[in-house]
Amino acid sequence: MKYSALALLRGALSGPDSWSPAWRSPEPKPEYEVIVIGAGGHGLATAYYLARNHGIRNVAVLERGWLGGGNTGRNTTIVRSNYLFPESARLYEFSLRLYESLTRELNFNIMLSQRGLILLAHSRHDLDAMSRWANAMRMNGIDAELLSRDEVAAAAPLLNLSPEARFPILGGFTQRRAGTARHDAVAWGYARAADALGVDILQNCEVRGFTRDAHGGVTGVETSRGPIRAGRIGIAAAGHSSVLARLAGFSLPVTSYALQAMVTEPTKPALDTVVLSPGTGAYVSQSDKGEMVLGASLDLFPSYAQRGSFALTQGILASTLAIFPSFSRLRLMRQWAGIVDVVHDSSPIIGPTPVPNLFINCGWGTGGFKGIPVGGWTLAHVLATGRSHELAEPFQLERFYTGRLIDEAAAAGIAH
Amino acid sequence: MMLLSCPWCGPRDENEFACAGTTHIVRPGPEVSDAEWGRYLFFRANPKGVHRERWRHVYGCGQWFNVARDTVTHQVLAVYRMTEPPPAVPGEGP
Numbered sequence: 001m002k003y004s005a006l007a008l009l010r011g012a013l014s015g016p017d018s019w020s021p022a023w024r025s026p027e028p029k030p031e032y033e034v035i036v037i038g039a040g041g042h043g044l045a046t047a048y049y050l051a052r053n054h055g056i057r058n059v060a061v062l063e064r065g066w067l068g069g070g071n072t073g074r075n076t077t078i079v080r081s082n083y084l085f086p087e088s089a090r091l092y093e094f095s096l097r098l099y100e101s102l103t104r105e106l107n108f109n110i111m112l113s114q115r116g117l118i119l120l121a122h123s124r125h126d127l128d129a130m131s132r133w134a135n136a137m138r139m140n141g142i143d144a145e146l147l148s149r150d151e152v153a154a155a156a157p158l159l160n161l162s163p164e165a166r167f168p169i170l171g172g173f174t175q176r177r178a179g180t181a182r183h184d185a186v187a188w189g190y191a192r193a194a195d196a197l198g199v200d201i202l203q204n205c206e207v208r209g210f211t212r213d214a215h216g217g218v219t220g221v222e223t224s225r226g227p228i229r230a231g232r233i234g235i236a237a238a239g240h241s242s243v244l245a246r247l248a249g250f251s252l253p254v255t256s257y258a259l260q261a262m263v264t265e266p267t268k269p270a271l272d273t274v275v276l277s278p279g280t281g282a283y284v285s286q287s288d289k290g291e292m293v294l295g296a297s298l299d300l301f302p303s304y305a306q307r308g309s310f311a312l313t314q315g316i317l318a319s320t321l322a323i324f325p326s327f328s329r330l331r332l333m334r335q336w337a338g339i340v341d342v343v344h345d346s347s348p349i350i351g352p353t354p355v356p357n358l359f360i361n362c363g364w365g366t367g368g369f370k371g372i373p374v375g376g377w378t379l380a381h382v383l384a385t386g387r388s389h390e391l392a393e394p395f396q397l398e399r400f401y402t403g404r405l406i407d408e409a410a411a412a413g414i415a416h
Numbered sequence: 417m418m419l420l421s422c423p424w425c426g427p428r429d430e431n432e433f434a435c436a437g438t439t440h441i442v443r444p445g446p447e448v449s450d451a452e453w454g455r456y457l458f459f460r461a462n463p464k465g466v467h468r469e470r471w472r473h474v475y476g477c478g479q480w481f482n483v484a485r486d487t488v489t490h491q492v493l494a495v496y497r498m499t500e501p502p503p504a505v506p507g508e509g510p
Contacts, residue, residue: 246461252462305490310417401454
């Protein structure tokens with residue numbers, strides 16, 4: 001069914017039963033051409049682009065829990081491409097451009113809101129680093145604009161603009177094309193579009209092992225719903241990448257951490273841009289429902305528990321109130337965490353693994369949501385062709401042996 | 417909030433400590449291959465379950481020590497000094 005104003009009108013007249021489910025819940029087939037492990041944004045996008053770009057429709061997406069229930073449903077929904085190195089700029093900008101046309105592409109409103117992202121400079125050194133950063137972005141062909149203190153004040157007047165503030169605001173820079181998108185809608189839109197092209201989405205289907213041929217290559221998976229054979233397998237499991245790699249007999253340069261976020265009770269519109277203060281760690285936007293969405297720092301010890309520690313919650317709130325003092329009147333409504341796959345250079349890994357026929361898309365760490373379209377696009381490319389996509393070539397596992405890291409944590413000065 | 421027991425100071429709140437990742441990693445010699453060196457620098461088991469890691473009581477005595485901790489429940493299974501042999505803990509895989 002094509003969603004449109006006319007379909008909405010027809011649905012309104014004929015009642016809720018006239019809507020069909022957005023995707024099927026099929027039984028697993030004994031064999032698929034390609035299996036993608038993980039029905040989060042990256043896995044579903046991979047399946048969609050396998051069908052759309054490469055004509056491979058005999059595809060299953062396997063999900064241990066429910067669709068979009070991992071980090072896709074737990075992030076702070078911000079999209080941007082403000083990276084420093086040319087390799088990252090190309091990758092993330094491609095992703096943002098796909099986001100810009102995604103609603104139309106998927107016939108599903110992902111509620112992309114390009115409300116801009118402002119990074120705050122709290123010191124002379126921040127100002128210098130941000131001019132370098134913004135200039136690097138412009139050299140890479142990406143929009144970036146340095147802001148004076150007054151321009152920041154005009155854009156977000158609730159900020160603590162006092163010169164006496166613990167973290168005085170001296171200026172900053174913005175990427176105006178950055179913004180937010182409805183995270184669930186991204187997963188649902190890709191799921192629905194992939195399903196329409198023939199992809200089977202198998203929820204409550206946990207991968208428990210891999211079957212191998214005489215040369216060690218994978219030939220299928222053992223799951224909680226029985227064995228399924230496949231020609232090629234892609235892993236898009238974020239914080240659980242190491243668990244799957246271990247089942248397949250290799251290790252990754254990944255450490256899993258809990259990344260926290262939280263929302264306040266809904267309030268009237270008060271902040272129409274995204275504000276990030278690298279100096280304090282505060283990362284704030286207002287959702288369409290009116291909640292202040294507060295991200296996000298890592299609990300810096302390995303964790304697979306999808307909750308954050310209270311010690312860090314306090315830290316995030318203190319940072320947020322340091323730059324938005326008036327938010328102290330808001331009550332916190334929910335706090336949660338997702339398990340993210342952090343690598344040493346804060347850049348993803350998209351390509352082959354040491355195991356034949358097994359490919360991986362991981363290492364997005366704290367910044368996976370904005371990478372969903374390009375992560376799916378490039379993993380689909382390597383699954384379909386056996387060759388890494390041009391955009392993903394610098395982002396191979398080999399870089400941890402050759403030393404050619406793409407250290408965005410050091411370059412851009414923020415983890416993601 | 418985790419409660420960690422520093423071997424010197426006793427039980428203290430988690431925010432007095434800093435975790436420095438996997439412990440018991442042995443540095444290979446300079447003669448090893450790039451692949452071996454890469455594995456030493458970057459590749460980790462990252463287990464879902466028992467993880468042996470080193471912590472430092474940063475905002476306390478400043479000492480380093482080892483912890484065996486479950487990464488799913490955050491339960492601390494053993495705390496031992498850097499020079500002590502690792503004690504066996506339940507639930508540790510091969």
